[in-house]
Amino acid sequence: MSAIAASTDYGIEAIQAAADYIQSKLKGLQPEIGLILGSGMGLLADLVENPIHIHYSEIPGFPVSTVEGHAGRFVIGQLEGRNVLVMQGRFHYYEGYPIKATAMPVWVMKKLGISILVVTNAAGGVNAGFEQGDLMLITDHINFAFNNPLMGPNIAELGPRFPDTSQAYSARLQTVARSVSTTQGIHLQEGVYQFNTGPCYETPAEVRLAKHLGADAVGMSTVPEVHAAAHCGIEVLGISFISNLAAGISDKALSHAEVVETMDIVKDKFIRLVRGIVQEM
């Protein structure tokens, strides 16, 4: 299936080795907030002050990012006076990684002492009330990938065998996000994010199905990371950027170029919101 060979089992040894390596580069800095940046959002990482850059490729046990528009490195430093660890580029299931690999960085964050995770992504709008360029607060998710990163031996020192995901997205952080969006005058949609494997965009029938299942947006990431966060007790805030209306909701053909273009138009809004939220957390 995949051309990417699994170099590790992405188990506790690999997680610990990656955390130790990153720790050795931080010169005593203690990151508190993790941010995972989705398609077209990588520029937020450029705003991190006193940045330390660590490429995924140099981290023992880490997979390497391949997708267009994703850089593939950690940027660690300060944002709004808070110590943050930003993932500029993430690992996607559709790239052929084992699903554990897509979630592994979150367990590494846990080892580094991070207690809050902000996950962002570009998603297709399924809710007819959404418009291209909207930002959506993720209130819940549907895993439609027929796989999850918690399969296999449980790493008991990180979390329980049967983690609860009924409150995977922190109510407290959602309140912060709503309050910041009101203060800044940014309209924030809310909804359920459905994780599909991709990499092809959904058919109109699949989009109607997502709607039937109760989803407001569809995308190809985030949920495995949130599974890992829920497993190890990291508080999560999720924000989707509605880069396009999903097939059948809009008549237009979908393209990755459009996702990136739309992000360019609304990036200022996105950056203001995330900075504001980080400040208020």
Add this chain to the structure above:
Amino acid sequence: MELNLLQKINAAAEFIRSRITIAPEIGLILGSGLGGFADEIEDAVKIDYQDIPHFPLSTVEGHAGKLVIGKLQGKNVIALQGRFHYYEGYSLEQVTFPVRVFKALGVSTMIVTNACGGITQSLHPGDLMFITDHINFIGDNPLIGKNFNELGPRFPDMSTAYDKGLITLGKQVAAELNIDTKEGIYTAVSGPYYYSKAELRMVKGFGSDTIGMSTVPETIVAVHMGMKVLGISCITDMADPDNLVPLEHAHVVAVANEARPKFIRLVAGIIQKLP
């Protein structure tokens, strides 16, 4: 070193090219009980899958396992007599490999057929249905893994996977031949078991008209490479959860055999009218 997908495609295409003198334009994938259609191909060159480098081998009953290349209605066609199914244990990359090879041989239009269960009450065993859209409920996708830009984009659009022009053409041909046809949505599941009533009710709730175990992976890969796809299902049994009778593969084949003559007339008529 193991060859990558591109190299495997090229090796298979090169081998096939060395055996044929025509350039196929239309690709046919023939489902359960419809493999006999390949017997109508004139000046046929037949190549066993096992002779083609990197081709998987077919295992299911009723699937012969040959490529047949030749003329149908004056058009150059290549037919997959016996397809590869996910439930046989192949990866989706293997299942869709023949479509990749078809494209490398110059095929631009795919006609994909299958036998499937009808869920919508307006469908009946023996009906032929043009697939207007699909739901991939297999739990896997043939495009997962490294993308080769030479083949197609990383994130292909699937908003019109089944070519509207070909469906219109198909309906015209059906009308001329006096063959009744339906239209509907096809949901692919992994199989190989036939679904439970509760599962069928779920798929009905999805908005699907039919359920089957093939076609969607091949369509995704064809669309990925910019090919035009026409999908035609033969309804071999009713998968209506509230009026269910126990199902056997032999029965599916029997209904498919009965529908075969009109199915063959329809596909032959469409091929004749293709530009």
